[in-house]
Amino acid sequence: MKKIIPLLLLLTLGACKEPEIPATVIRPAQVWTISDQATTRNGVTYSGETKAREEADLAFRVSGKVITRKVDPGDSVKAGQVLASLDTTDLNLNINTARASLAAAEADFTQAKTELARVSTLRRKQFIGQASLDSAQAAHDAAAAKVASAKAQLKLSGNQASYTELRAEQPGIITQVNIEAGQVIAAGTPAAHIAYAGERDIHIRVGEATAQTLQTGALTDIKLWSQPDTVFQGKVREISPATDTTRSFLVKISLLNPPADLRLGVTADVSLASTTTEASHWLPASALFQQGQQTAVWVVNADQQVQLLPIKVLAYHESGVTVTGLQPGTKVIAAGVHKLSAGQVINPVPYDGTDAERSRSEAGA
Numbered sequence: 001m002k003k004i005i006p007l008l009l010l011l012t013l014g015a016c017k018e019p020e021i022p023a024t025v026i027r028p029a030q031v032w033t034i035s036d037q038a039t040t041r042n043g044v045t046y047s048g049e050t051k052a053r054e055e056a057d058l059a060f061r062v063s064g065k066v067i068t069r070k071v072d073p074g075d076s077v078k079a080g081q082v083l084a085s086l087d088t089t090d091l092n093l094n095i096n097t098a099r100a101s102l103a104a105a106e107a108d109f110t111q112a113k114t115e116l117a118r119v120s121t122l123r124r125k126q127f128i129g130q131a132s133l134d135s136a137q138a139a140h141d142a143a144a145a146k147v148a149s150a151k152a153q154l155k156l157s158g159n160q161a162s163y164t165e166l167r168a169e170q171p172g173i174i175t176q177v178n179i180e181a182g183q184v185i186a187a188g189t190p191a192a193h194i195a196y197a198g199e200r201d202i203h204i205r206v207g208e209a210t211a212q213t214l215q216t217g218a219l220t221d222i223k224l225w226s227q228p229d230t231v232f233q234g235k236v237r238e239i240s241p242a243t244d245t246t247r248s249f250l251v252k253i254s255l256l257n258p259p260a261d262l263r264l265g266v267t268a269d270v271s272l273a274s275t276t277t278e279a280s281h282w283l284p285a286s287a288l289f290q291q292g293q294q295t296a297v298w299v300v301n302a303d304q305q306v307q308l309l310p311i312k313v314l315a316y317h318e319s320g321v322t323v324t325g326l327q328p329g330t331k332v333i334a335a336g337v338h339k340l341s342a343g344q345v346i347n348p349v350p351y352d353g354t355d356a357e358r359s360r361s362e363a364g365a
Contacts (some may be wrong), residue, residue: 029346031300032334034281034326044315044322048204048253050224050266052172052195059188060086061163066183071192073177077168083192084179086164094157102150105143112136112143172196173264195264202234202253202268207313208295209324211249214239214272220253221271224262233257234270247290248316280314280324284351288313288321289337297326298333298340306333306344 064086071083119136122128176193179185202222206214220234233256240250253270255262289296295313298306311325326332333340334351 026304026345026347028349029300029306029333029340030335030351031331031348032284032287032351034328034330034332044210045269045271046204046206046315048202048268048270050262050264050268051201051203051252052197052264053199053201053254054196055175056194056196057190058083058166058168058192058194059190060084060166060185061187062086062091062160063185063187064088064090064164066179066181066185069177069179069181071174071177073174075174076171077174077194078171079168081168082165083168083174084166088161088164091157091161091164095154095161098150098154098157102147102154105146105150109140109143109147112140116140166191168194170196175264200255200258200262200264201237202255202270204251204253204270205246205248205316206251206272207248207315207321207323208243209312209314210272211239211251214251218273220273222253222255223269223271224259225267225269226263227259230259232259246316247295248313280322281326281328282320283323283326283332284320284334284353285316286335287332287337297323298337299326300331300333300346300348304345304348306340306346307342 067085067087069084071077077083116136116139119128119133123130123133172194174192175195177191178189178193179191185191214236216236216239218236220236222232222234224230224232234253235256236251237254238252243249283297287297289298289308291308291310294310296308296310299309300306309325309330311323313321313323315322331348333346340346
């Protein structure tokens with residue numbers, strides 16, 4: 001009996017022992033260190049695309065079946081040129097119906113007019129009462145209204161028949177065609193897109209800091225990739241008041257002295273004068289993290305913990321972004337930013353540019 005009691009005591013003490021907590025795994029993270037050398041220069045260069053000043057979607061004003069399509073993307077068209085046409089069978093029937101309705105209305109009006117003249121004569125001779133004259137006058141007015149309505153309907157049917165031909169209102173270049181012969185389309189459906197002849201713009205996208213300080217009318221230097229040795233002059237014409245899905249602002253720049261053979265879609269480099277006095281630095285684009293409406297990055301402190309730091313994006317480049325709000329020596333997480341949480345401890349490793357692709361692959365897996 002004495003041996004059983006110590007054994008039970010040992011079992012009880014063993015059951016009260018707390019389980020061991022597994023050690024937290026500290027994952028490695030690629031880190032980009034901000035250098036002492038700022039990237040602010042006399043100007044910043046953006047890549048853009050040549051666009052027409054005025055563009056439009058062209059559509060039929062009536063529904064129908066496409067009979068002919070006379071243009072292809074890239075074709076130059078003149079004002080009034082027919083681009084496509086619809087089947088007019090049903091619309092021609094509407095015209096015939098409207099003509100028949102007009103003929104019937106005119107016959108009724110002729111009869112009502114004759115009857116009004118007869119009743120008016122009888123009324124003057126006191127052979128009938130005023131009520132009969134009023135009735136004849138009302139019938140005459142109703143017949144006249146039906147004639148006017150029938151004429152309007154005939155004109156409407158004629159207009160609709162003319163809408164079966166899609167024409168270019170101004171000269172330009174067809175950049176897109178969305179219809180084929182035999183296709184049935186609804187009224188208002190874009191059938192083609194046209195870039196009208198005339199002035200050309202360069203479209204670029206800039207960051208928030210640049211958009212806030214950039215002014216319309218500012219002069220720029222433009223180099224076309226097709227003519228790299230020639231510098232053209234441009235002027236900022238329009239700055240978008242809001243960002244798009246890329247979280248950047250669209251800026252339209254007018255070409256002041258465009259070459260005569262300038263083609264749409266040509267890539268151009270636009271040099272803007274420096275619009276900020278803050279030191280800016282380059283970062284990999286994979287380092288950006290969107291926190292609500294604010295762009296931020298994850299920075300690493302002395303304890304290897306990460307925290308979000310708001311920044312401003314000055315420019316988007318093919319190889320990265322230019323930002324402000326970071327001090328030299330700051331360590332920034334350069335990839336996998338959507339897998340972090342505030343206060344998380346990481347094992348920093350130098351950024352080699354490969355983890356961004358791996359992170360995207362893991363996210364899609």
